[in-house]
Amino acid sequence: MRSGGVFLVIGLISWMAIQSPAPAQILEQIMIPPSSANRYGLHRAWVSTVGVDRSVERVESIAYNRGLLLVKTSTNTLHAVDAKTGRTLWKTQVGGILGASGTPAANATAVCIISNDILYLFDRQTGRVLGEVELPAVPFCGPSMSDSYVYIPLSNGTLASYSIRPDVNGEYDMARVWNYGISAILIDPAVVTQESVCWASRNGTVVSSDLDDRNIRFQFETIGGISGPLAARHPYLFIPSRDNGITTVGIDSGPLSGRTIWRYNAGGPVIDQPVPIGNTLYIVRDLFGMIALEIETEAARRARFGEIDSADVKSTGGNVFWISRGVDKFLAASPTRVYAADANGRMLILHARTGARLGTLPTESSTIKLSNMQDDRIFLCSSTGILQCLHEIDLVDPVQYNLPEENLGPTIQQGQNLETRLAR
Known part of the structure; x- marks a missing residue:
């Protein structure tokens, strides 16, 4: 029985080797051939492989911020990839291999991600750890970033804001600056604009505040709750609701703030983030x-x-x-x-x-x-x-x-x- 089991295992491994395509074959199957891309006026700028152990690991999500791709795997490995060349700039293990982690976020100088209820902050260029802080409650989804703050929707219905500005010694204390609760489940990452941060609860409450304090600009109630993530293009916020509508609300600091600008009935649920x-x-x-x-x-x-x-x-x-x-x-x-x-x-x-x-x-x-x-x-x-x-x-x-006016290009x-x- 024992030797038979050994032969069975050897036979299974041999069969898997025959059945499983080699890495080069897999690459060829997934890549879009340049000729196919060219046929439609497209150029395949680059193809790159992120270091993934195919036997135990899978890519779970990718995020993007102005030329930087952030690839997160099932083992909580975070890869930072240059979007212009496909070159991996750095990679790091975030928390434990088996710990849960959310989608990362980035701004012009830093990258952040949550793992096992701990917020980690990394240098955008090098991947060096800048700071970390334990969260007071389980995060419901991933973080959002402005130049100076990270915003995290927590499972207790609170949006928490943490400072990511260094002190005079260049240290990051990751202090919690403010939090605001609306006694409802927050369902998606907050949306950060040039002037404000906006977030929503499952029951349809939408809140907008200043970036650096808890000064509430407006609170808006939808009909039927929220069906998908919010989106913004200054000076407007786009809200998908479960009554099949898209509501556009003003978010600037002028007379349009919190006012309904227009509403469109899509005739069915809008689950993905409006673009x-x-x-x-x-x-x-x-x-x-x-x-x-x-x-x-x-x-x-x-x-x-x-x-x-x-x-x-x-x-x-x-x-x-x-x-x-x-x-x-x-x-x-x-x-x-x-x-x-x-x-x-x-x-x-x-x-x-x-x-x-x-x-x-x-x-x-x-x-x-x-x-x-x-x-x-x-x-x-x-x-x-x-x-x-x-x-x-x-x-x-x-x-x-959707660039700030001072950006060029x-x-x-x-x-x-x-x-x-x-x-x-």
Whole structure:
């Protein structure tokens, strides 16, 4: 019996070796061939492999912040990857191998992630640990970051804010600056804008406060609760609710703050985060497709800047540009195209002005697809750690979106339609 068991194990290993493709074969199966990309005017900028032990480890999520990809695996290993070259800049073990951890976040100088109820802060360039702090309650989801603070929704219904500014000696004490409770479950990471931080509870309460203190700008109640993550493009906040609506609320410090600007009934639940690009808001209605909405009409924009009387504005926004059925996820957008995925994982190429389908690429093996609302780059990742980046051949430098005014680089200005840029 004993020798028979040994032979059985040896036979099983041999069978697995025959059945399992070699790493090179797996890489070839997942990579999009340059010829296939070129056929649709795309360039495969790079392919990279994140160090994953395929026998015990899988990539769980990827996050993106202005040129930095953060890849988190099932063993709580965090990889920082240069989005321009695909080169791994650093990697680190976050907490224990078996401990639960959330999606990471980043700003211009630091990266943070939560593991086993501990918030860790790393240097963005080197991965050096800057500080850590134990949280007072279980975090419900991942953190969000401004330049100076980390915001964490806790399971007790509180949003906690921690300072990530160094003291005069360059040390990070990670002190809790403020917290605000609304006696309800917080469901998604907070949304950080240039002026404020906004968060929502499952029952439909949306709160906006200043970045650096607990000064509440407004509290907004939706009908039917929240169905998906909030999104923002200054000066507007986009709220998906369980009554199938998308509500746009003003979040600037002026008279629009907390006011409903427009509301659109999607006819079904919007579960994914809405994506604002230029003057277009992309929403994906569950089991239906993608809807492209006008964020702000020209008349509403002129009224906001005092050029005309607001009483003369007949439509503020929420008008439908187009609908594309069969879309399951937004991936990226360029000035002329929108890239998405269907329910089978294939990448769809859509015309930005009309939503017409221009082509399809087989990306089913890249099971983790980033929804990129910061620039035009397309990032795909397999569970085994094969990363690839695509962009349009003519767009050598990233076309950036939703940047503060002081940032430079090619961008679609806020309040500008994709088609307006095309007409230039």
